[in-house]
Amino acid sequence: GESVGLHLPTLSVQEGDNSIINCAYSNSASDYFIWYKQESGKGPQFIIDIRSNMDKRQGQRVTVLLNKTVKHLSLQIAATQPGDSAVYFCAEIWNAGKSTFGDGTTLTVKP
Amino acid sequence: DGGITQSPKYLFRKEGQNVTLSCEQNLNHDAMYWYRQDPGQGLRLIYYSQIVNDFQKGDIAEGYSVSREKKESFPLTVTSAQKNPTAFYLCASSIVVLGANVLTFGAGSRLTVL
Numbered sequence: 001g002e003s004v005g006l007h008l009p010t011l012s013v014q015e016g017d018n019s020i021i022n023c024a025y026s027n028s029a030s031d032y033f034i035w036y037k038q039e040s041g042k043g044p045q046f047i048i049d050i051r052s053n054m055d056k057r058q059g060q061r062v063t064v065l066l067n068k069t070v071k072h073l074s075l076q077i078a079a080t081q082p083g084d085s086a087v088y089f090c091a092e093i094w095n096a097g098k099s100t101f102g103d104g105t106t107l108t109v110k111p
Numbered sequence: 112d113g114g115i116t117q118s119p120k121y122l123f124r125k126e127g128q129n130v131t132l133s134c135e136q137n138l139n140h141d142a143m144y145w146y147r148q149d150p151g152q153g154l155r156l157i158y159y160s161q162i163v164n165d166f167q168k169g170d171i172a173e174g175y176s177v178s179r180e181k182k183e184s185f186p187l188t189v190t191s192a193q194k195n196p197t198a199f200y201l202c203a204s205s206i207v208v209l210g211a212n213v214l215t216f217g218a219g220s221r222l223t224v225l
């Protein structure tokens with residue numbers, strides 16, 4: 001069978017390493033997905049998005065992968081920096097724009 | 112600068128009191144939302160409004176009320192009927208274009224019930 005990354009509530013990485021944050025979504029009708037970053041005491045901020053007709057999208061140091069077969073989304077952060085420490089949420093959008101959020105992963109970057 | 116302003120940032124309330132959280136946006140967004148965030152959990156939708164003078168219940172609306180009299184404003188009242196109101200409350204706004212709904216969030220209001 002195909003290997004699917006597990007969602008972990010916390011992830012600790014060394015500065016400079018790559019980070020992979022996983023998310024399982026629930027609705028096969030979702031056609032748009034977003035990753036948000038939430039720093040301590042602040043509201044979430046948009047990082048990157050992907051539509052369901054794509055399987056990969058790249059931004060600056062970030063890549064989102066979408067596997068619709070197993071309803072899985074991942075966020076890859078290259079050369080992780082201390083400023084990347086935050087909680088990361090995936091969101092699936094369906095039903096005329098309604099967003100449903102995952103539980104979030106707390107990323108800690110060790111110097 | 113365009114954005115969303117939530118106030119107050121911190122609020123303490125005694126049990127049995129109602130409290131209103133303010134949310135104002137100058138982004139000219141049609142849709143506005145209120146989410147609740149508890150420690151270690153994702154965001155849960157309380158209420159949302161897609162147009163002035165109209166709003167719908169989200170997943171956890173019991174014990175909360177909202178109004179949308181102006182496009183820019185979407186205040187949330189946490190009533191005494193809300194059994195566990197201590198939480199971090201986030202307001203957001205968006206425009207929906209071709210099914211893409213990117214939320215812009217405020218900085219949040221932390222409510223503590225004493």
